[in-house]
Amino acid sequence: MSINTTPPPSLCQHCAMSGMCFSQDNISKVEPKVRSHKVYQKSNVLFASGQTFDAIFILRSGSAKSSVLANTGQEQISRFHYPGDLIGLDGFDNGSHAQSIKFLETSSVCRIGLGELDRAMANSASIRHNMLQGMSHALNDEDKFLLRLNHMNSSQRLGSFILDLSSQFEQRGLSGNVFDLSMTRVDIANYLGMAIETVSRLLTQLQNEQIIEVEKRRVSIVDFEKLNHSLLHERELHILPAAKIRQTNNIQTRVA
Known part of the structure; x- marks a missing residue:
């Protein structure tokens, strides 16, 4: 309601x-x-x-x-x-x-x-451009989603998700180091294509490695360098440019 x-x-x-x-x-x-x-x-x-x-x-x-x-x-x-x-x-x-x-x-x-x-x-024209930016952002998110599902293992998916949340909060003027999860672990598992038991196990593993701390729904990133290192950025950087080219072509086609 x-x-x-x-x-x-x-x-x-x-x-x-x-x-x-x-x-x-x-x-x-x-x-x-x-x-x-x-x-x-x-x-x-x-x-x-x-x-x-x-x-x-x-x-x-x-x-x-x-x-x-x-x-x-x-x-x-x-x-x-x-x-x-x-x-x-x-x-x-x-x-x-x-x-x-x-x-x-x-x-x-x-x-x-x-x-x-x-x-x-x-x-x-500027509002039209603003709307195209919004669509472009949605397409970019879709590329990230497909990247996680198809080119990352479970540990990489979760690490990428945590870093993405950190970035989202920072862009909005909030702390990217400490933040609360509004979604449940069931939702996270669903989104990342994993079992909830896997999400819980990986969160515990990241805590044991002193990369993050988790208390209920609050996440604190302790070591950004280790978290970034676990994602094998070389793979992501080779994939994303092609995704962005496809994204731009799709937008131009829609405008035409």
Whole structure:
């Protein structure tokens, strides 16, 4: 169940994530298009797979997960969302959402209707560029996801995931050394394609090697160098450029 709230004056300028979703130059153009601001509780669903695409959303606070249903009917988590993320871009493909979005904690979301967004993009090249950046970011996340599943062992997947979380928090002005996990270990295991027992065993192993410390849902990175070394960056650096080239070509094709 969501709670409707009336946006205060200068909603975007007073947002702690101002500049994360849209560039500072575009905020004054986007802000009048923000028609609602809602608060959702943990486990609330923002939209479900197959639902009509009629808006994009900006995660103002909290966190959420994207998931799709496998042929077996089981949930497969494809991405975690953090404050400042644009949500719902998958709907541009065929007019309906391919994924479901569920909140991991109490979260707030801003909504921009599709009609308002179309007009904003028609009148502003910079906003169109901003949206393409959002799509590019989503494609890059997809490449990282496939890299983890197909080219990393279990230990590398978990280490890469922890470093990615650290980077996400740092980008938002928070500590990248000590942070709380909003997702459960079951969610982490699902996302990384591992058994929950494997996640628990590897976390314990990283603690025993004094690379991280874990207390309940709080993670502290003790040794970044060791954590980075465990990922064999040589492999990742050879794969990502090709992924980025494919990503750029996909965006150019869509624009054309």
